[in-house]
Amino acid sequence: MAIVAGVRFATRDGGFTELDDQAVQGFAASLRGGVVRPGEPGYDEGRLLWNGMIDKRPALIARCSGAADVIASVNFARDHDLLLAVRGGGHNVAGRAACDDGLMLDLSLMRGVRVDPSTGTVRVQGGATLGDMDRETQVFNLAVPAGVVSTTGVAGLTLGGGTGWQTRKRGLTIDNLISADVVTADGQLRVASDSVGASSDLLWGLKGGGGNFGVVTSFEFQAHPVGPNVMLCAPLYPAELGASAVRAWHEFMQDAPDEVGGGFLFWSIPANPYFPTEHHGKPCVIPIAVYVGDPDRGDKLTQPLRSLGTPYVDLSGPIPWTALQSMFDPFVPKRDLQYYWKCTYLTGLGNDVMDFVVQRAATIPSTYTYLVIFPFGGAFTRVGAEDTAFGRRDIPYMLEFDSMWADPAQADRNIEWTRSVWADTQRYSTGGMYLNFPGFAEEGENMVRDSVGPDNYRRLGAIKAKYDPTNLFRLNLNVTPRA
Numbered sequence: 001m002a003i004v005a006g007v008r009f010a011t012r013d014g015g016f017t018e019l020d021d022q023a024v025q026g027f028a029a030s031l032r033g034g035v036v037r038p039g040e041p042g043y044d045e046g047r048l049l050w051n052g053m054i055d056k057r058p059a060l061i062a063r064c065s066g067a068a069d070v071i072a073s074v075n076f077a078r079d080h081d082l083l084l085a086v087r088g089g090g091h092n093v094a095g096r097a098a099c100d101d102g103l104m105l106d107l108s109l110m111r112g113v114r115v116d117p118s119t120g121t122v123r124v125q126g127g128a129t130l131g132d133m134d135r136e137t138q139v140f141n142l143a144v145p146a147g148v149v150s151t152t153g154v155a156g157l158t159l160g161g162g163t164g165w166q167t168r169k170r171g172l173t174i175d176n177l178i179s180a181d182v183v184t185a186d187g188q189l190r191v192a193s194d195s196v197g198a199s200s201d202l203l204w205g206l207k208g209g210g211g212n213f214g215v216v217t218s219f220e221f222q223a224h225p226v227g228p229n230v231m232l233c234a235p236l237y238p239a240e241l242g243a244s245a246v247r248a249w250h251e252f253m254q255d256a257p258d259e260v261g262g263g264f265l266f267w268s269i270p271a272n273p274y275f276p277t278e279h280h281g282k283p284c285v286i287p288i289a290v291y292v293g294d295p296d297r298g299d300k301l302t303q304p305l306r307s308l309g310t311p312y313v314d315l316s317g318p319i320p321w322t323a324l325q326s327m328f329d330p331f332v333p334k335r336d337l338q339y340y341w342k343c344t345y346l347t348g349l350g351n352d353v354m355d356f357v358v359q360r361a362a363t364i365p366s367t368y369t370y371l372v373i374f375p376f377g378g379a380f381t382r383v384g385a386e387d388t389a390f391g392r393r394d395i396p397y398m399l400e401f402d403s404m405w406a407d408p409a410q411a412d413r414n415i416e417w418t419r420s421v422w423a424d425t426q427r428y429s430t431g432g433m434y435l436n437f438p439g440f441a442e443e444g445e446n447m448v449r450d451s452v453g454p455d456n457y458r459r460l461g462a463i464k465a466k467y468d469p470t471n472l473f474r475l476n477l478n479v480t481p482r483a
């Protein structure tokens with residue numbers, strides 16, 4: 001165990017408190033995973049998140065190895081009124097998983113996954129990544145509907161909803177969440193579940209209410225048969241085909257079965273050995289379709305999307321599920337890029353919207369950035385708005401602005417561009433947004449209210465008051481406790 005001297009911590013109200021050696025050492029000794037202080041090995045690895053813009057320095061990192069360490073950390077933070085950040089996979093673009101001078105509860109030692117092949121259920125620890133989960137479930141040709149980049153944390157993604165290739169077939173990740181073990185602000189480990197005697201209100205709140213209610217030490221999901229191979233349709237067409245290609249993709253999606261997930265991408269071909277050198281940097285459009293079912297059927301079905309013109313490159317073909325799930329990883333690296341991701345829920349995809357997006361895509365200031373039109377529909381819409389905290393399910397499409405750049409000096413330019421396009425899209429929007437792509441969450445709590453809807457927002461406030469009345473868990477898309 002490291003010798004730990006007295007530490008100055010930020011408190012929840014914005015002040016500071018000094019804890020003596022005894023208190024801090026006692027806490028350190030109570031953790032199996034230990035603590036890391038500034039300057040010690042592992043400090044930077046623990047505190048640095050995906051987004052290269054976020055550079056926060058916690059006073060102490062608690063490396064939790066299990067629920068007992070989480071309970072000890074929550075109790076320590078609450079008893080001393082410390083500012084507390086909770087880190088799952090560290091992907092959150094707004095950077096709420098770290099804090100300056102507070103206690104950072106790091107779950108990256110808790111990445112275990114256990115599959116029960118007899119029921120297709122999966123138990124996943126709170127620090128696991130999508131790659132951890134896919135690796136284990138694919139042993140049994142199963143997959144939990146989740147996101148599309150293997151390094152993303154299961155926890156943050158799930159608590160915000162969870163979109164990916166399977167959203168139309170199986171709904172959001174939360175629609176496949178059966179139960180969760182949660183350490184709430186009082187240091188109790190509770191089972192959030194619809195089973196008799198368990199906390200069903202807590203389960204409802206976790207399904208879209210973010211990290212407001214406690215630390216999830218493990219999730220239980222229903223997985224579904226997927227793979228080992230699925231069909232990927234991904235021709236990279238010249239950007240000049242954007243207007244016609246997006247219309248063709250939209251028409252295709254109108255009749256597509258629920259097995260088809262995907263998105264329409266506006267991108268620049270990355271300078272990556274994956275792509276022929278002569279095409280590096282060229283603006284392109286990609287009508288992506290992933291068929292979550294028999295690859296041969298997917299191949300036939302997606303054929304029309306592969307004959308919209310002459311592609312620069314065509315990545316289409318059957319692909320192992322785990323390879324598909326890590327295909328985008330090289331283009332969204334940890335720390336090497338700065339990220340600002342925001343999104344707009346669209347009321348529909350009329351010609352005006354499509355023309356607008358094509359025009360604005362031509363003004364993207366960074367070759368790393370992509371815009372995506374993401375299709376909902378299918379199983380996503382068959383869940384009621386009040387069945388989960390996530391809220392509305394009548395959204396047909398979402399427009400994502402995944403802005404990325406390498407040079408910190410370009411930050412203002414890229415953020416301003418994103419904000420201005422986002423603002424212009426509001427006239428095509430239902431209001432609200434997908435809370436996993438919140439920019440820096442500049443809109444504060446209004447963003448949560450507008451996204452989940454007024455009734456769900458009220459209910460979230462009451463659940464918050466029950467499980468975290470003093471708002472210990474505040475570094476998130478925060479909901480004020482309201483009894």
Ligand SMILES: Cc1cc2nc3c(=O)[nH]c(=O)nc-3n(C[C@H](O)[C@H](O)[C@H](O)COP(=O)(O)OP(=O)(O)OC[C@H]3O[C@@H](n4cnc5c(N)ncnc54)[C@H](O)[C@@H]3O)c2cc1C
Nearest residue numbers: 088089090091092126147148153155156157163211216476
């Ligand atoms: C490259 C990239 C790809 C992405 N792809 C997708 C995608 O395909 N689909 C999608 O839906 N989203 C996607 N996202 C968004 C992603 O879902 C969110 O950024 C999410 O917050 C990431 O979760 P995390 O655990 O990695 O984040 P973290 O930054 O570790 O945590 C984010 C917040 O979640 C809470 N939290 C984390 N762990 C726990 C826990 N165990 N218990 C309680 N609260 C916790 C905390 O409040 C924390 O501040 C992507 C993001 C990136 C950067």
